[in-house]
Structure formats: C-alpha cells, structure tokens
Amino acid sequence: MNRTAQTMQGLSLPDTDVLSEQVTVALGQNPSVFTGPGTNTYLIGTGPRRLLLDTGEGRESYLSVLESAIESAGCQGIQEIVLTHGHRDHLGGVAQIRKRFGPLRVHKLRYPDFDDPHDLEANPLSSGDRIETEGATLCAHHTPGHAPDHLVYVLEEEGSMFSGDNILGVGTTVIPMETGDLRQYMNSLEHMLGLSPKRIYPAHGPVIEDGCEKIREYISHRMARETQVVECLKKKSLTPIEIVRIIYASYPENLYEAATQSITHHLLKLEQDNKVTRGSSNPTYASWTLI
Ligand SMILES: [Zn+2]
Numbered sequence: 001m002n003r004t005a006q007t008m009q010g011l012s013l014p015d016t017d018v019l020s021e022q023v024t025v026a027l028g029q030n031p032s033v034f035t036g037p038g039t040n041t042y043l044i045g046t047g048p049r050r051l052l053l054d055t056g057e058g059r060e061s062y063l064s065v066l067e068s069a070i071e072s073a074g075c076q077g078i079q080e081i082v083l084t085h086g087h088r089d090h091l092g093g094v095a096q097i098r099k100r101f102g103p104l105r106v107h108k109l110r111y112p113d114f115d116d117p118h119d120l121e122a123n124p125l126s127s128g129d130r131i132e133t134e135g136a137t138l139c140a141h142h143t144p145g146h147a148p149d150h151l152v153y154v155l156e157e158e159g160s161m162f163s164g165d166n167i168l169g170v171g172t173t174v175i176p177m178e179t180g181d182l183r184q185y186m187n188s189l190e191h192m193l194g195l196s197p198k199r200i201y202p203a204h205g206p207v208i209e210d211g212c213e214k215i216r217e218y219i220s221h222r223m224a225r226e227t228q229v230v231e232c233l234k235k236k237s238l239t240p241i242e243i244v245r246i247i248y249a250s251y252p253e254n255l256y257e258a259a260t261q262s263i264t265h266h267l268l269k270l271e272q273d274n275k276v277t278r279g280s281s282n283p284t285y286a287s288w289t290l291i
Pocket of ligand 1: 085087146147165
C-alpha cells in the first residue's frame with residue numbers, strides 16, 4: 001500500500017487526454033498518497049453524449065476539467081454515469097455532476113452501505129449487463145476483493161478494460177481492512193485475465209498497453225508474498241507485525257502499518273484455504289500457526 005502511494009505520489013498526468021477514438025480521460029483533481037495523481041474519469045463513446053465512467057470525489061476544480069475533456073473529445077455532454085465501485089474517490093462527484101449536467105442516470109452494482117448515504121438511486125447492475133452509447137458498449141463484470149461492489153467493464157469495440165481499482169497504472173492495489181477480501185481479489189484477477197484485455201484503463205495512473213501481462217504480474221506478486229508468509233510460519237507461530245518485521249526488514253518502519261494490513265489479508269486468505277489457524281479473534285493481533 002505505501003509503496004504504491006510513494007510510487008504514485010511523484011507521478012503527474014495531464015488533466016485531460018484523448019486516449020483513443022472512444023476514450024478520453026479527465027483527471028479528478030484529487031491527488032493524494034492514496035489516489036496518486038487523482039482518480040481517472042473516462043468519457044466513453046463517439047456520439048454527441050458520452051458515458052462518464054467514475055466521477056472523482058467532488059472537487060470543485062474538476063468540473064472545468066471535465067468540461068474541457070468534453071471539448072477535447074468533440075462531444076456536447078454526458079449521457080449517463082457508470083461507476084466501478086462505491087469508494088468516495090469514484091462516487092463522490094456524482095452530486096456535483098448531476099447539479100451541473102442534469103439528473104443523469106447512474107449505474108453501479110448495488111451495495112447499500114456505500115450507496116444509501118449518497119442518495120444515489122442508482123440503476124443496479126450485475127455481471128454481464130451491458131451499457132450502450134454511440135460507438136461503445138460496456139459489459140460489466142463483478143470483480144470483488146478491493147471492494148465488494150467492484151465492477152470492471154470491457155469496452156467491446158476495443159477489447160479494452162476499465163479496471164477500476166483492481167489494477168492500477170502504477171504500484172499495487174490496496175485491499176482495505178473494511179471492504180477488502182484477498183481471496184476474492186485473487187479470483188477477480190483470474191476472472192479479469194480470462195477476459196484477455198488488450199489495453200487497460202485503470203482508475204489511477206497511466207494507461208496499461210499490455211493488460212494481460214500486468215494482471216499476471218499482479219497475480220504473481222501476491223502469490224510470491226503468500227509463499228513468503230507460509231515460509232515465515234514454518235519456523236514458528238507469529239503475529240502479522242512479526243511477519244512484517246521479517247519480510248519487510250529492509251523497508252522503512254513507517255511502511256509497517258500498511259504492510260501489517262496486507263499481511264493480515266494474506267493470513268485471512270490462508271485461513272479460508274484451511275492452511276493456517278489463529279490463536280485469538282482479532283486477526284491483526286492474533287498469533288497465526290500453520291496447519
Ligand atoms: Zn477503491
């Protein structure tokens with residue numbers, strides 16, 4: 001998580017960029033250690049009104065960036081809003097955009113905990129649903145793990161994919177303690193690989209030209225980490241922070257808190273796989289033992 005943040009911190013991207021005949025990006029104007037250069041929001045299609053995929057977090061300066069992206073894309077406005085998931089840096093701009101462009105329809109996978117506070121009244125999507133606009137068809141795929149309501153979208157005309165937070169332009173995806181599940185995430189990566197995306201348009205960072213190669217890289221990174229965790233536990237029972245002190249020995253200590261979260265997720269996945277048990281209920285502080 002922190003490595004991602006640090007890698008992404010120094011990265012800057014243009015506010016708007018025409019990425020293909022069908023895709024133009026508008027940067028959400030919300031740079032931070034967690035969002036890197038900010039959230040990418042994408043105008044999709046070739047007609048006068050485009051789909052807008054994700055909305056940033058509602059920064060005031062975003063509206064003029066979106067307007068200039070609309071101009072660069074050569075269209076007049078927005079047809080509908082499509083969301084990858086309910087984290088604030090993706091959904092937070094909906095109200096602002098509706099205020100400026102009218103009561104646009106919003107599509108996302110239903111998840112009451114995220115949706116209700118925002119009074120979204122979103123059209124509920126499920127895996128396999130298609131959203132169409134002139135020149136573009138998006139097909140939704142449920143890919144939980146980073147968030148339970150996470151959808152990636154295949155742009156059928158290009159064979160490309162909007163990966164949301166599941167694959168990023170730089171660094172690795174955070175599996176949050178509250179909404180994350182590493183086992184689901186790994187299954188989602190396999191699902192995404194099975195869709196054989198050419199290009200990937202991530203929610204943060206630059207376009208990825210070889211989508212499959214990047215997904216394989218993400219899978220092998222997590223599998224290598226899991227192997228390291230198992231190796232540590234072969235010697236004795238350990239708590240997550242004790243494992244972090246071994247695996248991340250050469251890293252600065254200010255990364256340890258985030259690393260502990262990541263290692264805890266690995267242990268929870270291994271527990272679901274019936275490979276480890278824990279000595280107490282709180283996974284972060286429990287001592288873990290190999291079965
Ligand atoms: Zn997210």
